[in-house]
Amino acid sequence: MAYLPLISCVLLALCSLSLAANVFISIDCGSSATYKDENGIVWSGDDDYVNTGESHSVQPSHSYNHVMDTLRVFRNQSKHCYNINSVKQGRVLVRTTFFYGNYDGKNSPPAFDLLFDGYYWAYVNNSGPQPSRYEVIYTTTKESISVCVSQYEAGQLPYISALEVRSLDSNMYNGLGDDMDIYPLFTRRRLAFGANATIRFSADPYDRQWITDSTMNGTIQVSGNAKLESGLTTDYPPPAVLRSAVTAPTRNSTIQFNLALSTKFTSSVYINWYFSEVARLGPNETRYFSFYKDNQPLSKPFSPPYENCTQKYISNMTLSANNSFSLVPAENSTLPPLVNAMEVFILGDLPLNNGTQTEDVEGLASLQEAFHLLKNWSGDPCLPKFYNWDWVKCDGDRVTTLLLGGFGLSGPLPDFSSMTALHTINLSNNSLRGNIPEFLGLLPNLQILNLENNHFNGTIPTSLSTKKDLILRVSGNPELCTSNSSCPNLAASPKANSSFMKRKNILEMVFTTIVSSIIALQLS
Numbered sequence: 001m002a003y004l005p006l007i008s009c010v011l012l013a014l015c016s017l018s019l020a021a022n023v024f025i026s027i028d029c030g031s032s033a034t035y036k037d038e039n040g041i042v043w044s045g046d047d048d049y050v051n052t053g054e055s056h057s058v059q060p061s062h063s064y065n066h067v068m069d070t071l072r073v074f075r076n077q078s079k080h081c082y083n084i085n086s087v088k089q090g091r092v093l094v095r096t097t098f099f100y101g102n103y104d105g106k107n108s109p110p111a112f113d114l115l116f117d118g119y120y121w122a123y124v125n126n127s128g129p130q131p132s133r134y135e136v137i138y139t140t141t142k143e144s145i146s147v148c149v150s151q152y153e154a155g156q157l158p159y160i161s162a163l164e165v166r167s168l169d170s171n172m173y174n175g176l177g178d179d180m181d182i183y184p185l186f187t188r189r190r191l192a193f194g195a196n197a198t199i200r201f202s203a204d205p206y207d208r209q210w211i212t213d214s215t216m217n218g219t220i221q222v223s224g225n226a227k228l229e230s231g232l233t234t235d236y237p238p239p240a241v242l243r244s245a246v247t248a249p250t251r252n253s254t255i256q257f258n259l260a261l262s263t264k265f266t267s268s269v270y271i272n273w274y275f276s277e278v279a280r281l282g283p284n285e286t287r288y289f290s291f292y293k294d295n296q297p298l299s300k301p302f303s304p305p306y307e308n309c310t311q312k313y314i315s316n317m318t319l320s321a322n323n324s325f326s327l328v329p330a331e332n333s334t335l336p337p338l339v340n341a342m343e344v345f346i347l348g349d350l351p352l353n354n355g356t357q358t359e360d361v362e363g364l365a366s367l368q369e370a371f372h373l374l375k376n377w378s379g380d381p382c383l384p385k386f387y388n389w390d391w392v393k394c395d396g397d398r399v400t401t402l403l404l405g406g407f408g409l410s411g412p413l414p415d416f417s418s419m420t421a422l423h424t425i426n427l428s429n430n431s432l433r434g435n436i437p438e439f440l441g442l443l444p445n446l447q448i449l450n451l452e453n454n455h456f457n458g459t460i461p462t463s464l465s466t467k468k469d470l471i472l473r474v475s476g477n478p479e480l481c482t483s484n485s486s487c488p489n490l491a492a493s494p495k496a497n498s499s500f501m502k503r504k505n506i507l508e509m510v511f512t513t514i515v516s517s518i519i520a521l522q523l524s
């Protein structure tokens with residue numbers, strides 16, 4: 001058995017490297033069942049991903065996927081998060097679905113905010129009868145992903161019906177260059193022109209949902225059986241999407257794209273178009289067309305290849321509802337323009353962030369470990385701005401304030417000395433016990449420390465009693481010794497090791513003995 005420790009060391013070493021892997025996670029919120037749907041996607045309940053909320057069922061008479069039957073609803077605190085761990089760093093697609101389904105019988109769909117990691121995602125106000133879906137593609141620099149819903153107005157309870165996370169290939173959606181690591185892409189549309197039904201997993205191994213389009217007015221559906229490999233262009237359009245297309249109705253007519261941008265819209269976009277001939281052209285046939293923006297050509301005439309794919313994209317371009325894109329046939333083309341698929345993304349306004357600083361996250365984690373009442377909080381503590389946990393206040397990515405007065409905390413305080421940006425700590429009106437830790441006085445920015453009405457004992461550490469400009473409140477701790485003269489000789493600093501403390505106690509005893517014997521001598 002002597003080899004066992006060696007094996008476990010090797011295993012540990014491997015484990016500590018990373019458990020992160022590509023993920024394909026499908027969470028049916030509010031459910032605890034695991035099942036495979038008609039697309040072959042395995043769904044699991046959400047117990048392993050979220051600490052809070054209640055599960056509910058929607059009213060049964062809907063015509064959507066089984067996944068929409070249940071949802072999770074959140075009360076009490078403002079921000080509630082799902083956490084997905086061990087996700088390989090790199091590009092990911094995250095999709096959320098919201099279907100109210102009158103689960104509460106009130107016919108009153110709530111509106112609330114949606115967040116991912118430390119980033120603001122969307123304002124969910126789905127007052128319609130169908131599910132609403134939000135998708136983001138971005139680059140993670142961490143091995144965990146959080147998706148949160150947050151109360152916007154009292155009484156409007158956030159909920160969620162489904163959450164899907166798919167790792168993408170690290171080359172995908174690289175059209176923005178380095179900006180792809182900085183900005184999230186919010187999916188606006190992903191259309192499979194000419195397809196008869198939505199194309200997703202398993203036809204698309206990344207489970208993007210390519211929706212059929214009904215807005216391409218006057219175009220003609222065409223399809224074929226071209227032999228196509230996957231991964232023909234950098235964004236890996238699935239072959240199923242390339243086997244159908246639409247063409248303009250006549251040789252000299254154009255295809256006009258409807259980007260469905262609202263009139264108020266002005267944002268930076270990333271748009272992909274995919275072109276593949278669906279049938280081999282005859283010897284007398286040619287298909288040449290150019291890509292136009294607002295009646296100006298953006299490309300030279302090109303021909304969609306058969307059994308291959310040409311991808312065109314625009315990136316980092318600010319558009320408004322006034323802009324239009326079209327495909328215009330070349331003079332010598334015998335066939336009208338053709339297009340197979342389009343993806344429209346809007347770039348986030350703000351760069352992605354790395355979340356609250358690690359030392360603050362670790363400090364908060366030790367508080368949550370010590371006080372189980374705080375464990376319901378997850379997701380990023382500070383970010384995005386205005387979406388911090390209810391009991392912290394932040395300055396950017398640093399926690400500056402702990403607001404834990406009257407939280408029902410009991411027991412000793414853990415070490416959260418890494419939270420060096422703290423300037424205000426309110427721990428009053430709890431049942432905290434034991435010594436006041438010395439590290440509190442060593443927090444460099446601490447200005448207000450309120451420990452009133454607890455059960456602290458021992459003495460106030462000198463680090464605190466000598467700290468300049470500190471407002472220290474300790475009243476209402478009956479066992480705490482607050483003035484030097486009245487203090488019994490108590491074990492002082494919790495930082496001191498036990499042998500030091502023992503020696504100190506002996507010295508104090510010796511000193512006391514000598515003093516009293518002097519007094520005795522004088523009296524005699």
Ligand SMILES: *[C@@H]1O[C@H](CO)[C@@H](O)[C@H](O)[C@H]1NC(C)=O
Nearest residue numbers: 052053074075076077373376
């Ligand atoms: C949250 O709210 C519900 C209903 O108002 C209540 O029953 C529950 O005890 C609350 N939970 C906490 C942790 O306060």
Ligand SMILES: *[C@@H]1O[C@H](CO)[C@@H](O)[C@H](O)[C@H]1NC(C)=O
Nearest residue numbers: 110111112125126127153156
């Ligand atoms: C949600 O949208 C509906 C209809 O679009 C609107 O009437 C309602 O005021 C919105 N609710 C909130 C809270 O914005």
Ligand SMILES: *[C@@H]1O[C@H](CO)[C@@H](O)[C@H](O)[C@H]1NC(C)=O
Nearest residue numbers: 194195196222223224243244
């Ligand atoms: C769509 O349906 C039509 C009519 O049933 C059929 O002719 C066509 O081949 C279908 N297209 C695809 C891409 O399956």
Ligand SMILES: *[C@@H]1O[C@H](CO)[C@@H](O)[C@H](O)[C@H]1NC(C)=O
Nearest residue numbers: 213214215216217218219258
């Ligand atoms: C089709 O085009 C006509 C005329 O341009 C327009 O009135 C109609 O709304 C369009 N339909 C769709 C589905 O876009």
Ligand SMILES: *[C@@H]1O[C@H](CO)[C@@H](O)[C@H](O)[C@H]1NC(C)=O
Nearest residue numbers: 249250251252253254329334
């Ligand atoms: C398009 O071509 C047809 C004949 O193929 C012709 O009758 C028509 O005038 C042309 N339209 C335009 C706008 O060039």
Ligand SMILES: *[C@@H]1O[C@H](CO)[C@@H](O)[C@H](O)[C@H]1NC(C)=O
Nearest residue numbers: 282283284285286333334335
């Ligand atoms: C090309 O030739 C074929 C017959 O060989 C004919 O059916 C077809 O209409 C021709 N196409 C064009 C655009 O002239």
Ligand SMILES: *[C@@H]1O[C@H](CO)[C@@H](O)[C@H](O)[C@H]1NC(C)=O
Nearest residue numbers: 228229232305306307308309
């Ligand atoms: C597709 O076209 C590209 C660019 O022309 C070429 O490099 C590639 O080999 C082609 N792939 C196939 C499967 O024909």
Ligand SMILES: *[C@@H]1O[C@H](CO)[C@@H](O)[C@H](O)[C@H]1NC(C)=O
Nearest residue numbers: 176177178179180315316317
């Ligand atoms: C995007 O556009 C801005 C302003 O036009 C420019 O500063 C930036 O470098 C561009 N980024 C990329 C990746 O092209």
Ligand SMILES: *[C@@H]1O[C@H](CO)[C@@H](O)[C@H](O)[C@H]1NC(C)=O
Nearest residue numbers: 263264265266319320321322
């Ligand atoms: C779009 O065009 C209209 C009319 O020409 C103009 O009033 C409006 O300001 C334009 N919007 C933008 C965002 O350019």
Ligand SMILES: *[C@@H]1O[C@H](CO)[C@@H](O)[C@H](O)[C@H]1NC(C)=O
Nearest residue numbers: 286288300301330331332333
């Ligand atoms: C058609 O015209 C384009 C340029 O407009 C040219 O690149 C292409 O070779 C031409 N094709 C034929 C078959 O003449």
Ligand SMILES: *[C@@H]1O[C@H](CO)[C@@H](O)[C@H](O)[C@H]1NC(C)=O
Nearest residue numbers: 141142182351352353354355
């Ligand atoms: C996030 O962290 C990465 C790697 O540590 C770094 O390159 C990047 O600049 C950071 N981003 C921000 C916004 O701080």
Ligand SMILES: *[C@@H]1O[C@H](CO)[C@@H](O)[C@H](O)[C@H]1NC(C)=O
Nearest residue numbers: 433434435457458479490491
């Ligand atoms: C202080 O409180 C802690 C925990 O309640 C207890 O273990 C310890 O003995 C107390 N110390 C003194 C000096 O009373």
